[in-house]
Amino acid sequence: MGKGDAPGDRYPAQPRHLTALGLPLPSRDALPADLQKYFRICEEKIGFLPNVLAAYSVDEKKLRAYSGLYNDLMLDESPLSKLEREMIAVVVSSANRCYYCQVAHGQAVRELSGDPTLGELLVMNYRAASLPPRQRAMLDFAHKITATPEAVVESDRAALRDAGFDDRSIWDIAAVAAFFNMTNRMATAIDMMPNPEYHAKDR
Amino acid sequence: MGKGDAPGDRYPAQPRHLTALGLPLPSRDALPADLQKYFRICEEKIGFLPNVLAAYSVDEKKLRAYSGLYNDLMLDESPLSKLEREMIAVVVSSANRCYYCQVAHGQAVRELSGDPTLGELLVMNYRAASLPPRQRAMLDFAHKITATPEAVVESDRAALRDAGFDDRSIWDIAAVAAFFNMTNRMATAIDMMPNPEYHAKDR
Amino acid sequence: MGKGDAPGDRYPAQPRHLTALGLPLPSRDALPADLQKYFRICEEKIGFLPNVLAAYSVDEKKLRAYSGLYNDLMLDESPLSKLEREMIAVVVSSANRCYYCQVAHGQAVRELSGDPTLGELLVMNYRAASLPPRQRAMLDFAHKITATPEAVVESDRAALRDAGFDDRSIWDIAAVAAFFNMTNRMATAIDMMPNPEYHAKDR
């Protein structure tokens, strides 16, 4: 309990479950060797195993499918920088109000940009951030395809081209924004909780 | 031109492009053997190669990542029937007004259900369909996680459990609904056009 | 039951009722001679009596008032072609997600345009269609007066004039769009079902 002054302030600790579903997780040792190695690498690079990977380990095939797509989009070569991809992730996750993804990718923006304020701005309202026109156009597109996908037309693609993006980059902006519209909904639908370690990192 | 009676009726043919992006596609022969085989199997089963696969062939890794996830969710084992998964696909795609996915998965519902009317109902307004409580609950959840993901809470999962779904099924309902929130946005963002063959099938 | 593979797939047939209201319909013979003739002409031209006319036959005065307005707007002389009027009908009905009107007027667009794809596009998302600027402006106006009527101002009428419409045409665009905002809501409010014959026509 904090410095509050009323009985109502004795609220419970915030949720620590992996997800709201009661699905049995395999023991770490039971995973195939390559996945055990993948998890160890994650832990070394990030400092802990992201809960999303623990949650997907409920089914080996689903874990491979999910992480294959994630790694291609977020870590593999792209005309977009890793920071730009994380910025899209946060803006999409904020529009969808996905708690898991705002926490995890907000931290990534803080780390990759070296600017904790930028991470907060993208979580809270990206329109208040100072951004070069290229990134403003990128985030406007990501926000529109998230919030009103039915209204995206050729002039929206043209705005990206006007901001200097080629068609290969447009594919990646679209693909990253689309991907987080999936993961946001999966995480919210099963109430996936982020690792608490994210909160204090890179502040 | 049809039976219309004014100059305005001489409008252009509807779009036939694969996508609005000018990305070079590899020749079919240049694909690795396993992907060539995968495409041939698709053509045999469906009668043509779905444009989404042709579009993703722009990048072999992206094609593998996308089709890996698709096949796991839509074709592999699940407590949901294939028809149920396609019903979710159509309701999500209708909420997002994705032209490609409404066309392709609307056809799948017509084919798998043997009821052309059901396909139309799910495209146009799933609330007007006659559905058993189990499928109504499933589609209500899929629609809500699509339209107002920020508002999905425990009582929404409880409604699925009340309708008879176990937690493994809830994962799959969530995962399929989430997946089409991705593909809908990718298809719309790059203006992917469906194969015209879908329109007349299973009417 | 179709090719699905789970118990959930044994869902009931889709609704066949005329409306959800238990109002007694007069026998066809009890209608005045001119209405009997009107119904016969409809059947000859369309191949069946549209359910909307059967439903309105519950009250002779209401049937005359409704069909009088319908015939004036959709069949009588107008600077808009019949196809253009049907295109407005479908776009409005899609925005309101009226099942009856999307089915019946989607078929009319397929028939009048000779292009089944156009009918599907207008049902699913008219923004994805290839349209000349005149028809794009017409449908944008029809969509806006449907979805956000409070926001329609002089610049919206100016956009129609810029696209070549005179004030008489603007009246008709407004009147047709307004009319389907009525019929969509009447059909949905009483759950009016379309004749099943529409589904397979002109595919």
Added chain:
Amino acid sequence: MGKGDAPGDRYPAQPRHLTALGLPLPSRDALPADLQKYFRICEEKIGFLPNVLAAYSVDEKKLRAYSGLYNDLMLDESPLSKLEREMIAVVVSSANRCYYCQVAHGQAVRELSGDPTLGELLVMNYRAASLPPRQRAMLDFAHKITATPEAVVESDRAALRDAGFDDRSIWDIAAVAAFFNMTNRMATAIDMMPNPEYHAKDR
């Protein structure tokens, strides 16, 4: 100019045009005798000719079709009282923010109810009014079919039945609410202005 104190307060008089369209109106004498008589009766009963009738006189057939439907719904026999029909008119017109119809039918509610406050409440926010359950249910249905027609389902009709309405009454609630969704949009689309006499009546 009023008691304001800045140059900005010298704004122009509010609009007095019939509509924003430049369509020639026939002289009153040129109308067929029955319509001349209809207009005279309106003037005698209301004190002036409502602008909507003047506007529709641009086309005799359209005038007959419009007024035929209006008179059947609003003036003819119905299980709903005339006041109830006007209450629906105001709530629908307020949801659509149609200036013409809020003015004209707000006055009708003030006159028929003898309660000027009720007219204001229905224009401004019907949820703040004191209403018996029957009329609350009626207005909730009218509001929902106006604002979110796609979401109206059987439970909405059941709520009307629970409030004591039979199916014939449900038809009329639906028909009146639907009608004003048409006229609201027609009036807004062509910027139809109400007669200024309405403003001070029955305050």
Added chain:
Amino acid sequence: MGKGDAPGDRYPAQPRHLTALGLPLPSRDALPADLQKYFRICEEKIGFLPNVLAAYSVDEKKLRAYSGLYNDLMLDESPLSKLEREMIAVVVSSANRCYYCQVAHGQAVRELSGDPTLGELLVMNYRAASLPPRQRAMLDFAHKITATPEAVVESDRAALRDAGFDDRSIWDIAAVAAFFNMTNRMATAIDMMPNPEYHAKDR
């Protein structure tokens, strides 16, 4: 009861309570002398004590805090005329559908402008009013910061500057619009009813 013709028309009188909360009000004599004087001045100028002041008298400190802010914003010096500030009040209150504030400030617009029609237009749909560009820009900003505050950016301030407002005026437009977003919600949250005398004034 009015001229209606059905049992449903015998509805109860509209609400006369001060608020929906059962909080004891101090007797007028128990108020400090300066507040008694303030209330007397209000009654002399307006003809009655506005219910909002009676409601806030439940707590002397809250009454002072509220009226201090109100008087500074609405009655003190400003580059905006009093009428302009009342116009903002009505447009904001209409967007939020606050019954109390639409009634009270609609009357103020009628009185200050000497134009009863203007008051009605701003309550019903300000977009239908004839306004000079300065006031249109002012009301567009007030409406946007009310309805979609998250989307207000530099170009919205630029539009005010283009319409001739300096930064001191922009502060006041923002402050008045923001203030009514507070009072609208307070009045609605506790169901505060306006004095009935407002309805007939300045018609």
Added chain:
Amino acid sequence: MGKGDAPGDRYPAQPRHLTALGLPLPSRDALPADLQKYFRICEEKIGFLPNVLAAYSVDEKKLRAYSGLYNDLMLDESPLSKLEREMIAVVVSSANRCYYCQVAHGQAVRELSGDPTLGELLVMNYRAASLPPRQRAMLDFAHKITATPEAVVESDRAALRDAGFDDRSIWDIAAVAAFFNMTNRMATAIDMMPNPEYHAKDR
């Protein structure tokens, strides 16, 4: 610049201006003695002078009016704890996506609750937090009066009473929620930036 890897990552520092308006601020020494003292007390308690107070010092009367209301609502006696009032502040500010208030009051929740996670949850999506029914009801009311004020009715007040709140508490919940609907819009309208010190506090 952070660890990003593309030219796009060299974006400008985030905004440091007090507001987007070019209004001259008085020197601190020019303020009346009591306000100088008030500012010193703020600095001692908080560690810095909140930018909102610096911004309002543009006008002494406005500063007094604003801080008088703020202090009464947030710091004075209330049946709500200070933490509860800050929780309302964050949920309202998140719904309105006000950057300033989410930053400043998010920090206050972290500090008063001693739970950094709670602050993040309320910024990102309060529905994902673990809360006792009392606080859930309080935040649901605050969110509804913010997002859809027109729809708040007696049953919403009843839900607060069912959760144990008396009418005096309902006043305060309403007043605090209403207040942040004002300050959120003022801060966004003039692009007020929060002190950077908030970001790292109480993580």
